[in-house]
Amino acid sequence: MKNIIFIAPPAAGKGTQAVMVSSKYNVPHISTGDILRNAATEDSERGRYIANEISNGRFVSSDIMLELITERLQRSDCNNGYILDGFPRSLEQAEQYEEILKKLNKEIGYVIVMDVDKEVAKNRIVGRISCPKCGSVFNENIEVSKPKIEGVCDRCQTTLVKRSDDNAETFDGRFQTYLEKTKPLIDYYEKQNVLYHVNSDLGKENTFEQIENIIASSL
Numbered sequence: 001m002k003n004i005i006f007i008a009p010p011a012a013g014k015g016t017q018a019v020m021v022s023s024k025y026n027v028p029h030i031s032t033g034d035i036l037r038n039a040a041t042e043d044s045e046r047g048r049y050i051a052n053e054i055s056n057g058r059f060v061s062s063d064i065m066l067e068l069i070t071e072r073l074q075r076s077d078c079n080n081g082y083i084l085d086g087f088p089r090s091l092e093q094a095e096q097y098e099e100i101l102k103k104l105n106k107e108i109g110y111v112i113v114m115d116v117d118k119e120v121a122k123n124r125i126v127g128r129i130s131c132p133k134c135g136s137v138f139n140e141n142i143e144v145s146k147p148k149i150e151g152v153c154d155r156c157q158t159t160l161v162k163r164s165d166d167n168a169e170t171f172d173g174r175f176q177t178y179l180e181k182t183k184p185l186i187d188y189y190e191k192q193n194v195l196y197h198v199n200s201d202l203g204k205e206n207t208f209e210q211i212e213n214i215i216a217s218s219l
Contacts, residue, residue: 001025001081001215003109005088007186008172009178011121011128012200013207014113020208025215028077032086035062035068043212062096070100082108091184110214111189114200114207118175125171133158142205 004021008014022029040051046064053060069087072078081206088094101108127141131153138153138160139145148154198210 001027002107002218003078003081004083005111006085006114007111007182008114008200009121011124012116013204014085014114016204017114017200017207017211018085020204021211021215022083022210024212025081027081028075029083029085030069030072030078032065032069036065039068044068061173062093066096066100069097070103073100073104073106073135075164078106088185090181091188094185094188108189108192108194111195112211112214113186113195113197115197116200120172120201121175122168125166126168128166129160129162131156131158132161166206 004027006014006018021027030039031209035072036050036054039047040054041047042050050060050064050125069084073082088097098108122140124139127136127139129140129147129151132146134153136153136155137145137149143209151160152158153160187196196214198207198214200207
């Protein structure tokens with residue numbers, strides 16, 4: 001299978017789709033957040049630097065990030081494809097990523113944009129509640145995603161909580177930032193004829209079916 005990059009605004013369901021694709025096609029889901037957290041545990045100068053930056057809420061340098069991604073993509077589990085989550089986020093990073101691919105003799109693969117109506121996404125965000133113990137996520141505004149008992153986790157019966165930034169005002173800012181920052185990236189990949197769009201308004205199963213059709217079209 002080809003490699004996949006997902007580009008998606010907040011609440012489009014990118015993480016859910018990455019897990020579903022990874023499971024069905026047996027390819028690794030590579031999250032830049034996971035890469036950084038793993039590297040931060042290394043007993044090395046680099047590991048200590050990363051741990052310090054994360055703990056202080058700062059971004060790790062681009063050079064280190066590119067180094068970590070290159071190392072991860074060289075592992076054998078990436079030989080038959082992978083899902084890259086969280087990178088690239090800008091035109092500059094897209095160009096840097098292409099240099100990595102050339103070095104590793106790999107192709108871009110699919111760049112899948114998950115389109116979602118702003119109001120649909122906002123409804124998902126403001127209704128989102130999660131379990132602080134097991135990590136399960138529910139939604140007060142979506143019937144099929146509501147917990148069986150209001151405010152209580154279905155899996156472990158822990159009281160559900162709402163993140164302080166899951167509100168309409170914060171969402172509006174994040175959504176606008178996404179549009180502004182990703183347009184050059186989307187245009188860049190569109191010119192290379194590797195860009196695909198899926199409509200993620202109608203739920204995860206419908207979205208996954210669209211993604212499967214994209215993958216099947218070139219297998």
